[in-house]
Amino acid sequence: MRxxxxxxxxxxxxxxxxxxxxxxxxAVPFAGRFRIIDFTxxxxxxxxxxxxxxxxxxxxxxxxxxxxIGRPWDLDRSRGGVRLLQPYQGRGHKDWYGGTxxxxxxxxxxxxxxxxxxxxxxxxxxxxxMDYRPMLRLHEERRADLTVAVMNVRPDETDRFGxxxxxxxxxxxxxxxxxxxxxxxxxxxxxxxxxxxALAERMQALAPKHTDLDFGKHIxxxxxxxxxxxxxxxxxxxxxxxxxxxxxxxxxxxxxGQSKLNLYDPAWVIHTRSEERPxxxxxxxxxxxxxxxxxxxTVRGEVSRSVLSxxxxxxxxxxxxxxxxxxxxxxxxxxxxxxxxxDKNVVVGPGAFLGWGDDLSTPNQRYPDRxxxxxxxxxxxxxxxxxxxxxxxxxxQSEVDEAAFSAFGETIPxxxxxx
Amino acid sequence: MSVMAMILAGGEGPALxxxxxxxxxxxxPFGGKYRIIDFTxxxxxxxxxxxxxxxxxxxxxxxxxxxxVGRPWDLDRTSGGVRLLQPYQRTKGERxxxxEGTADALRFNLESIPAAADDVLILAxxxxxxxxxxxxxxxxxxxxxxxxxxxxxxxxxxxxxxxMIAADPDGQVVEYEEKPKRTRSTTASMGIYVxxxxxxxxxxxxxxxxxxxxxxxxxxPALVRAVKVYAYPFQGYWADVGTIQAYYEANMALLGExxxxDLHTSGWVIHTRSEERPxxxxxxxxxxxxxLLCDGSQVDGTVTNSVLSxxxxxxxxxxxxxxxxxxxxxxxxxxxxxxxxxDKRVVxxxxxxxxxxxxxxxxxxxxxxxxxxxxxxxKRAVxxxxxxxxxxxxxAPYAAAKDFPGSEVASxxxxxx
Numbered sequence: 001m002r003x004x005x006x007x008x009x010x011x012x013x014x015x016x017x018x019x020x021x022x023x024x025x026x027a028v029p030f031a032g033r034f035r036i037i038d039f040t041x042x043x044x045x046x047x048x049x050x051x052x053x054x055x056x057x058x059x060x061x062x063x064x065x066x067x068x069i070g071r072p073w074d075l076d077r078s079r080g081g082v083r084l085l086q087p088y089q090g091r092g093h094k095d096w097y098g099g100t101x102x103x104x105x106x107x108x109x110x111x112x113x114x115x116x117x118x119x120x121x122x123x124x125x126x127x128x129x130m131d132y133r134p135m136l137r138l139h140e141e142r143r144a145d146l147t148v149a150v151m152n153v154r155p156d157e158t159d160r161f162g163x164x165x166x167x168x169x170x171x172x173x174x175x176x177x178x179x180x181x182x183x184x185x186x187x188x189x190x191x192x193x194x195x196x197x198a199l200a201e202r203m204q205a206l207a208p209k210h211t212d213l214d215f216g217k218h219i220x221x222x223x224x225x226x227x228x229x230x231x232x233x234x235x236x237x238x239x240x241x242x243x244x245x246x247x248x249x250x251x252x253x254x255x256x257g258q259s260k261l262n263l264y265d266p267a268w269v270i271h272t273r274s275e276e277r278p279x280x281x282x283x284x285x286x287x288x289x290x291x292x293x294x295x296x297x298t299v300r301g302e303v304s305r306s307v308l309s310x311x312x313x314x315x316x317x318x319x320x321x322x323x324x325x326x327x328x329x330x331x332x333x334x335x336x337x338x339x340x341x342x343d344k345n346v347v348v349g350p351g352a353f354l355g356w357g358d359d360l361s362t363p364n365q366r367y368p369d370r371x372x373x374x375x376x377x378x379x380x381x382x383x384x385x386x387x388x389x390x391x392x393x394x395x396x397q398s399e400v401d402e403a404a405f406s407a408f409g410e411t412i413p414x415x416x417x418x419x
Numbered sequence: 420m421s422v423m424a425m426i427l428a429g430g431e432g433p434a435l436x437x438x439x440x441x442x443x444x445x446x447x448p449f450g451g452k453y454r455i456i457d458f459t460x461x462x463x464x465x466x467x468x469x470x471x472x473x474x475x476x477x478x479x480x481x482x483x484x485x486x487x488v489g490r491p492w493d494l495d496r497t498s499g500g501v502r503l504l505q506p507y508q509r510t511k512g513e514r515x516x517x518x519e520g521t522a523d524a525l526r527f528n529l530e531s532i533p534a535a536a537d538d539v540l541i542l543a544x545x546x547x548x549x550x551x552x553x554x555x556x557x558x559x560x561x562x563x564x565x566x567x568x569x570x571x572x573x574x575x576x577x578x579x580x581x582x583m584i585a586a587d588p589d590g591q592v593v594e595y596e597e598k599p600k601r602t603r604s605t606t607a608s609m610g611i612y613v614x615x616x617x618x619x620x621x622x623x624x625x626x627x628x629x630x631x632x633x634x635x636x637x638x639x640p641a642l643v644r645a646v647k648v649y650a651y652p653f654q655g656y657w658a659d660v661g662t663i664q665a666y667y668e669a670n671m672a673l674l675g676e677x678x679x680x681d682l683h684t685s686g687w688v689i690h691t692r693s694e695e696r697p698x699x700x701x702x703x704x705x706x707x708x709x710x711l712l713c714d715g716s717q718v719d720g721t722v723t724n725s726v727l728s729x730x731x732x733x734x735x736x737x738x739x740x741x742x743x744x745x746x747x748x749x750x751x752x753x754x755x756x757x758x759x760x761x762d763k764r765v766v767x768x769x770x771x772x773x774x775x776x777x778x779x780x781x782x783x784x785x786x787x788x789x790x791x792x793x794x795x796x797x798k799r800a801v802x803x804x805x806x807x808x809x810x811x812x813x814x815a816p817y818a819a820a821k822d823f824p825g826s827e828v829a830s831x832x833x834x835x836x
Contacts, residue, residue: 278711279727285708287707290703307698308698
């Protein structure tokens with residue numbers, strides 16, 4: 001069996017708001033030091049898979065910088081290693097990737113060049129730790145055309161997933177993409193092992209009919225009758241942090257120490273690219289409780305239930321709680337950051353109050369369906385003027401400065417968008 | 420102008436007690452995530468010196484592992500880069516070829532200096548400082564010196580530890596005294612030298628220098644009398660952490676509000692090899708004030724005025740005060756660590772006390788080295804649950820329950836071999 005992994009990392013991740021308006025979702029920072037894609041990439045190398053293609057399309061620069069030549073994952077290899085596969089033009093062909101399967105179809109030559117007979121299709125925006133080897137073994141033993149990793153989800157979430165029905169042997173008998181009424185809670189995790197020839201035949205047969213050729217919508221449903229599709233049950237922790245709510249909740253679980261995601265397991269290390277930073281410095285006064293704090297941070301204020309990425313500076317008298325603060329952001333003296341997500345290089349002026357008020361459920365006026373549970377989000381490099389009081393579910397766009405706040409008074413009401 | 424750096428990292432550092440029982444002084448952890456040699460190595464690459472030899476002899480394995488092919492310093496290069504130089508035999512079966520001192524070590528490795536190198540920068544692997552060597556090199560060239568040494572001011576009472584110099588107004592060294600009992604000079608050599616390559620070769624292979632073993636004690640005094648040697652004054656922070664007390668103080672000094680050695684804001688990055696670790700986690704009951712902590716730490720207890728390396732675990736109800744705790748050490752529930760240096764992978768059992776009591780009996784075996792109340796626990800030692808260990812105690816590396824005479828170890832004792 002010759003296996004190549006392809007990681008789908010081209011999606012826009014629009015529901016993450018300003019966190020993904022300058023980078024692809026897989027490149028969004030997570031748990032302080034990591035990017036979301038680190039989990040999938042590390043799963044690959046920890047599973048002994050060293051031929052990895054990453055399909056990019058939307059805002060790839062941050063991702064390109066992060067992956068580089070793949071050194072942190074030992075994927076800078078003479079043979080194989082990591083390749084970033086961008087959309088490209090050819091003679092008589094100049095299309096962007098139309099859908100997930102279309103992206104794979106356009107890179108079929110990559111699989112052929114590697115003489116792969118088996119391809120592992122992964123998503124770059126899931127947080128989970130998984131050894132792919134047992135799944136690949138099962139796929140081979142059963143001579144399957146496709147093996148789909150599945151897990152049980154809550155009955156109220158079935159409409160977000162592809163739901164599968166199987167016979168006693170684990171063979172898929174029905175596949176329903178995001179059904180309103182689900183006959184089962186067994187959900188597709190978006191982790192597929194395909195026989196390359198079967199996949200190529202299906203993609204080529206369906207491509208003329210669908211410009212947005214998609215695994216869940218087109219490829220898999222078309223194979224249920226005619227091909228051997230099996231499930232592989234996955235029991236571990238898996239989460240899609242595709243919404244601000246999910247992102248915030250998942251991060252908060254990690255700070256509590258109660259998360260089922262154990263980052264400290266030396267047997268399954270999550271690798272990432274990191275800059276050289278000195279140790280985190282606490283004090284002389286200052287404290288951190290129920291928090292994740294990375295190298296390069298300086299904490300002179302009070303931090304609780306929060307995630308601080310490398311290089312965050314919390315000034316004396318500042319309070320940070322229930323928040324996620326990314327690299328090199330600065331929280332000024334006496335400022336309060338409550339239930340916020342601050343992207344990189346944000347400056348919170350002295351005495352500013354971010355996340356003020358009890359009205360957690362006042363939705364954002366522009367995106368009421370996306371931001372309605374409280375977190376105020378500040379885009380990369382934004383500057384919050386001193387002594388401003390900013391409410392809940394506020395969205396502050398990347399790179400805004402004091403001028404953008406001039407239209408508002410001292411208090412910026414919940415649900416506002418500043419750009 | 421091409422320069423090569425040679426870092427002397429073969430020394431034993433006996434005054435660092437059990438910290439150097441398992442590794443050379445240059446490889447001793449410092450400031451949480453660093454090794455002592457990282458400062459000198461990073462100074463080299465930050466000064467655009469990419470041709471670096473590290474001379475080893477005593478317990479080199481830890482150092483070899485740390486430096487590897489030099490990747491963290493971008494010294495994994497096709498031409499130049501870092502090389503580790505070991506002692507070697509020049510003829511088959513040659514005995515007694517070990518290097519007898521710094522000058523001897525350099526003499527053994529003169530052939531490693533590439534022909535293109537006009538100057539050789541001789542550095543020590545056991546100093547903590549941030550220094551741009553480029554102004555030193557410019558000074559050396561501008562004076563047309565055969566050799567230039569970096570110097571700094573020291574208090575008169577410290578003069579007996581250093582090579583003390585006197586220089587004329589242009590900077591030429593007119594007098595050099597190695598570790599004088601009494602002197603009027605307060606200008607000390609830092610053990611950082613730039614040699615014109617030919618001057619170094621001549622000093623070590625011709626005349627009386629041929630037989631000399633010690634650079635600072637023998638070769639330099641003779642050189643000052645014979646050729647043009649200049650002194651370059653350095654103003655910044657510099658510490659020789661060759662004693663337990665100096666090592667402890669230099670670590671603790673990092674905890675100040677704006678420390679003299681500022682790792683956080685100086686823009687002079689110290690590079691090191693680090694393992695992949697997640698963010699440090701602070702539990703719900705944790706109380707941390709005035710501390711350096713590294714990625715991979717998990718703190719559920721109390722930590723004050725301490726430096727913690729990556730992966731240290733402080734359990735709920737445990738207390739770490741005024742201490743240095745190295746990589747992956749575990750402080751179990753209820754244990755108290757006070758004014759101690761705890762090496763890698765040590766386990767302090769539940770409710771044990773390390774650095775307990777008020778008696779300050781100097782260590783009976785090494786009274787001149789351990790007399791300020793600091794207890795040192797060697798690598799991978801296991802302190803049994805409930806044990807009480809006094810002050811100035813040395814616990815040998817790998818010491819286990821059977822090595823402890825009882826559940827109480829009085830101040831000044833030594834446990835294990």
